[in-house]
Amino acid sequence: MRKKMVLLLCFLMALSVAGGCQRGVWAADSGVDYVIRVGHVLATDHPYTDGLNYFKKVLEEKTDGRVRVEVFPNSMLGNERDMIEGLQLGTLEMALVSTAPLSGFTSDFLVFDLPYIFTDTATARGCVDSEVGMGMLEDLASQGIKGLLYFENGFRSVTNSRRPIQHPEDLQGIKIRTMENPIHMDSFSAMGADPTPMAFGELFTALQQKTIDGQENPLAIVDTSKFYEVQTYLSLTEHFYAPAPFLMALDYYNNLPEDVRNAVYEAAKEAQDYERGLLDEMNARLLKELVEKGIQINEIDKAEFRAAVQSVYDKFEGTGSDKIPAELIEKVQNFKP
Numbered sequence: 007m008r009k010k011m012v013l014l015l016c017f018l019m020a021l022s023v024a025g026g027c028q029r030g031v032w033a034a035d036s037g038v039d040y041v042i043r044v045g046h047v048l049a050t051d052h053p054y055t056d057g058l059n060y061f062k063k064v065l066e067e068k069t070d071g072r073v074r075v076e077v078f079p080n081s082m083l084g085n086e087r088d089m090i091e092g093l094q095l096g097t098l099e100m101a102l103v104s105t106a107p108l109s110g111f112t113s114d115f116l117v118f119d120l121p122y123i124f125t126d127t128a129t130a131r132g133c134v135d136s137e138v139g140m141g142m143l144e145d146l147a148s149q150g151i152k153g154l155l156y157f158e159n160g161f162r163s164v165t166n167s168r169r170p171i172q173h174p175e176d177l178q179g180i181k182i183r184t185m186e187n188p189i190h191m192d193s194f195s196a197m198g199a200d201p202t203p204m205a206f207g208e209l210f211t212a213l214q215q216k217t218i219d220g221q222e223n224p225l226a227i228v229d230t231s232k233f234y235e236v237q238t239y240l241s242l243t244e245h246f247y248a249p250a251p252f253l254m255a256l257d258y259y260n261n262l263p264e265d266v267r268n269a270v271y272e273a274a275k276e277a278q279d280y281e282r283g284l285l286d287e288m289n290a291r292l293l294k295e296l297v298e299k300g301i302q303i304n305e306i307d308k309a310e311f312r313a314a315v316q317s318v319y320d321k322f323e324g325t326g327s328d329k330i331p332a333e334l335i336e337k338v339q340n341f342k343p
């Protein structure tokens with residue numbers, strides 16, 4: 007199925023070439039030198055979209071209209087793995103994704119997926135913006151991808167339609183959608199849940215049809231994806247922090263004039279700050295709004311959940327494929343903003 011999606015994506019990109027552009031460079035009489043398409047999987051009204059539209063505005067202004075940015079939300083260009091492969095193939099210019107699918111390129115990204123590796127937003131942002139996080143983005147160059155910086159999705163919490171989750175044992179028997187991420191899956195298995203990897207685009211229907219019981223995502227996604235329509239309980243577990251790497255096809259980036267490359271990074275930085283600010287504002291009001299929309303919110307003792315997933319650290323610490331070096335875990339745990 008994934009291979010079919012990639013082929014479809016390539017076909018669609020080929021159509022755009024036939025329509026008058028080549029690798030994002032348009033005919034001179036269009037008044038635009040470069041068209042940059044950027045995709046993500048979240049809803050049209052999620053801060054991802056607003057942040058990318060801000061990126062579009064700033065970049066087009068900085069380049070005096072030589073660059074046009076087209077934003078494609080809601081999995082319009084495929085799932086995250088499809089888009090990453092599109093960057094490598096040169097059939098897509100930019101994508102905003104989670105770290106989960108990038109762990110297949112370098113296992114270091116898995117460190118950000120460790121449960122409770124961060125205690126608060128300021129520390130998490132400081133770490134991903136530091137040489138630790140930026141070094142991981144630089145390592146993607148060997149895979150044909152230019153990592154610019156990180157937007158943010160936020161801390162993930164559990165929702166479900168069966169019962170309140172206040173203690174780890176309450177997850178026993180809960181069928182919960184996760185990303186296709188070994189740490190995420192093992193973390194929920196350690197708490198007794200039944201983790202079920204699934205593409206985000208399929209999630210709402212699966213919840214609606216009750217083929218799964220719950221999911222885990224930040225508050226902004228619970229709201230903008232309207233999960234409150236098909237879920238009853240929200241537990242503020244905040245178990246994983248979710249940074250969002252902002253990526254570009256490396257060959258495409260290298261072929262841009264230096265002034266345009268500089269403008270891309272400057273616009274990305276301004277958009278990063280804007281998008282994170284939107285999330286801060288949303289998180290400040292969403293708990294009340296979600297209650298008004300019918301969600302029952304449960305406070306939890308994070309110490310219980312942290313203790314329940316310690317085996318995950320033991321399993322993934324080490325060297326080799328799908329392992330995280332002990333020194334990297336220690337560096338992230340001890341990071342001070």
